[in-house]
Amino acid sequence: MKQNKIFFISGPTATGKTSTSINLCRHLNENNCLSEIVNFDSLVFYKELSIGTAKPTQEEMGNCKHHFVGMNSAKEPINASDFINMADKLLENLTNQGICPIFVGGSAFYLRAFIKGMYESQPISDKVRNDSQKIFEQEGIQFFRDFLKKNDISSYNNLHENDHYRNIRAYEFFIQNNCPISDEKKKHDENSPYDFSINRLKNYSLHHIYLDLDKQEHWNIILNRCHQMVKDGLINEVRDLLTNGFTGNEKPLQSIGYKETIQFLNNEFKDQNEYIERMAISTRQLAKSQRTFFKKVVPKKSYHPILDRSKIIEDAQIFIQS
Known part of the structure; x- marks a missing residue:
């Protein structure tokens, strides 16, 4: 069949x-x-x-x-x-x-x-998610880093402190399941x-x-794409999002392209060329990790x-x- x-x-x-x-x-x-x-x-x-x-x-x-x-x-x-x-x-x-x-x-x-x-794990409850969000707003990422250092050293060592999403996720997993997410990952990864x-x-x-x-051909494509996105109105797209109820802290808006555009709107780059170059470099770094x-x-x-x-x-x- x-x-x-x-x-x-x-x-x-x-x-x-x-x-x-x-x-x-x-x-x-x-x-x-x-x-x-x-x-x-x-x-x-x-x-x-x-x-x-x-x-x-x-x-x-x-x-x-x-x-x-x-x-x-x-x-x-x-x-x-x-x-x-x-x-x-x-x-x-x-x-x-x-x-x-x-x-x-x-x-x-x-x-x-x-x-x-x-x-395999229990779904993260709304209470755990809401509690972790409040902690993050009040104490920042350091609370979660300290918790992982004490309770899930493998996740602590493997996660960068700027990776807020995965640090918080590892914390929520432990609170919900009473075990480190790194242990579950190890079991899962044994299955090829x-x-x-x-x-x-x-x-x-x-x-x-x-x-x-x-890689050089790819870099040229990435650089051209970043220039084209700005030409197509990326800055206005992000400006409109921020005007219409988005804070910029939403996980999708912390992704490459949107994060740099928010920084540009906050005057964190000296000019538009530096902004586009930063976006292109971030894209190339993402491509490298995907390739790996x-x-x-x-x-x-x-x-x-x-x-x-x-x-x-x-x-x-x-x-x-x-």
Whole structure:
């Protein structure tokens, strides 16, 4: 019996994942294989964020049906567990209709969580979340760092003090479950964390398309993209968000592009050139960490997003017919 098929398109930021997914989706639909695109980029979920997330345009989405694009407010962040629950329901629905999904995005954590599963734990209660938020507002991140140093030294050593989200998450996990999140991570990682052939999607066959390119070529693309985002109105987009009820402390607004733009609006850069350069450097650093993660992932097929366009389609067709 043939298994249901799923495509995954991943890679560092600014490597052409959106255009590749649309090109593949159109090809499949034109060749009698119904296909739709499922976003797993964590910032593209949010309706208020467009320019700084390189969200697919209405014209691009008109070529292929997209899911999980601009579906939620940035005031109500979606976590990996939320994404898995939504994606599981959607996957079942698409499969029942005979539709082959193409999952696309750069959020490595969300991709691995969906394919491999997550730590088993009780959901963090509203009380714990509210309490930790109040503590953070009153005492800052140092309270959480001190707590982890005493109760979860592995997380304390592995997390940077500026990574407020994960420090607070580790604290909340301990309060909720009475055990360190690092212990749960260790158990989880014993299950070959980078081998996607060992996965929870038992009734599916997976084809992982990984996009990457030469670092200098990639830097030029990143720099051009940052200039283009500013030209397209990123500064006004962020200014409007801050005028319409956002504080700038929301987790999505602390992401690359938005964080630097808020700093620019607060006059923390000497000029616009320094602001764009800082944004580009931060993007390159993100790409480096994504590259480090995906380098460990197996199995996958690696492609240059431009030079290998025909090869991507050719291999996808072989996968569909297998």
